[in-house]
Amino acid sequence: MHSRIYAIIRKETREIIRDPVYLGLAFAVPVLLMLLLGYGLSMDVKNIPVLFYDLDRSAGSREYMHSFTNSEYFRFAGLAGDYKEVEHAIRSGNIRVVIVIPPDFSRRLNKGRPAQVQFLLDGSFPMRAEIVKGYVSAINTQFNMRMVSQYLSLKGQSGNVVFPVSVEGRTWYNPSLESKNFIIPGLLVITLMFYPALLAALVVVREKESGTIFNLYCSPVSTPAIVFGKAVPYICLAFIDYLVIFFMSVFLFHVRFTGSFLLLSAGALLYIACTIGLGILISVISRTQIAAMLITFLGTMIPSFLFSGFMASITSQEITGQIISRFIPATYFMGMVRGIYLKGLGFNYYLWDLATLGLYASIIYSIAILSFRKRIG
Incomplete structure (x- = not known):
C-alpha cells in the first residue's frame, strides 16, 4: 500500500x-x-478630499476649516463658489464630504451662541461614509472644546473644561488600528x-x-x-x-x-x-x-x-x-x-x-x- x-x-x-x-x-x-x-x-480611511462651502469667510470659519485639514484624515480639496458646485463635486465622485459653514458662523460664536454647520457625505460607500461621519464628529467635538476653553478664559474663568464623565480608550492587539x-x-x-x-x-x-x-x-x-x-x-x-x-x-x-x-x-x-x-x-x-x-x-x-x-x-x-x-x-x-x-x-x-x-x-x-x-x- x-x-x-x-x-x-x-x-x-x-x-x-x-x-x-x-x-x-x-x-x-x-x-x-x-x-x-x-x-x-x-480599510484605512485617510486623506479624504473635503470641499468647503464657506458662506461666512471669516477668521473663525478659516480656523474651523483648518481643524479638519490639519488632521491626517482630511485633505483640502478647495472652496465651492455656489451650491451647484457642491452638487457637481459630490455627483462626480471626486469629493467624499462637503462642509457648509453658515454666513453667521463667527458672529454667533463670538456672542456665545451655537452655530449650525452642515456636512454632506457621499453615501454610495456606506461603510466609508460611516467612518467619515465619525471623523467629522470627533474633529467638531475637539473644536467645540477649544472654543469653550477660550470663551471661559475671556470671562476670567479657568480655561480647563472638565466633563462629568471622561472616557479613556485603550486598543489591544492592534493599537494603531x-x-x-x-x-x-x-x-x-x-x-x-x-x-x-x-x-x-x-x-x-x-x-x-x-x-x-x-x-x-x-x-x-x-x-x-x-x-x-x-x-x-x-x-x-x-x-x-x-x-x-x-x-x-x-x-x-x-x-x-x-x-x-x-x-x-x-x-x-x-x-x-x-x-x-x-x-x-x-x-x-x-x-x-x-x-x-x-x-x-x-x-x-x-x-x-x-x-x-x-x-x-x-x-x-x-x-x-x-x-x-x-x-x-x-x-x-x-x-x-x-x-x-x-x-x-x-x-x-x-x-x-x-x-x-x-x-x-x-x-x-x-x-x-x-x-x-x-x-x-
Whole structure:
C-alpha cells in the first residue's frame, strides 16, 4: 500500500517538475495575489478630499476649516463658489464630504451662541461614509472644546473644561488600528483556500482529457492510494506557498506576529489538506478543466470571501450566513490565523478548530475516494 502511494507521489511530482511554466505559476500566482490584494485592499480611511462651502469667510470659519485639514484624515480639496458646485463635486465622485459653514458662523460664536454647520457625505460607500461621519464628529467635538476653553478664559474663568464623565480608550492587539494587520492574515487564508484547490482540481481532469486516466483505471493501485498519492505533492507545494506568504506578511507588509509559528504551521497543514482534498473531489466529478476551474472559483473563493469572517465578523451575519460559514474550512482557519498573529493565542484556544479541520479533511477525502471508485465502476 505504502509503496504504491509512494509510486503515485513520484509520478505526480515528476509531472509537476516536467512543466516549468506550471511549477512557476504554482509559486508566482499566490505571491501575485498577495501583492495585488495586500496593497490594493485597505480599510484605512485617510486623506479624504473635503470641499468647503464657506458662506461666512471669516477668521473663525478659516480656523474651523483648518481643524479638519490639519488632521491626517482630511485633505483640502478647495472652496465651492455656489451650491451647484457642491452638487457637481459630490455627483462626480471626486469629493467624499462637503462642509457648509453658515454666513453667521463667527458672529454667533463670538456672542456665545451655537452655530449650525452642515456636512454632506457621499453615501454610495456606506461603510466609508460611516467612518467619515465619525471623523467629522470627533474633529467638531475637539473644536467645540477649544472654543469653550477660550470663551471661559475671556470671562476670567479657568480655561480647563472638565466633563462629568471622561472616557479613556485603550486598543489591544492592534493599537494603531491599521487595517493591514486585519487584512493580510485574512488574505493568507483566502489565497490558500483558492489556489491550492485550483491546482489540485486540474489533476485528474487533465488525465481525463489526455486519456491517461485509463492507465490508472487498469492498474492494480487502490483508489485510496491514487487519491492520497496525487494529494501529497500538492500539499507539499501549497505548504511552500504558505511559507512564502507568511514571510511576505511579516517582512514585506510588516504585520505584527506574536504567536507560535509551529501552531500556525500545524493549522496551515491541516487547512491545506482540506483545500487540496476539495480540489481533488472537484477534479473527480468534473469532465473538463474549464468546468473544474469554474466550480473551484464558485466553491472556494466566493464562500471564503463572504462567509469566513474575512471582511466582517461571522456573528454580524444573518443566521443563514452563520450556518453556511460552519461548513467552510476557511472559517476555522481564519479565526486561528488572526488570533495567533495578533493575540498570540496558544494551542488550548484552537483545539476545537484543529479537530474540525481534521474531521473536514477526513470527510472530504472519503467522499473523493468514493466518487473516484464510482467513476472507475
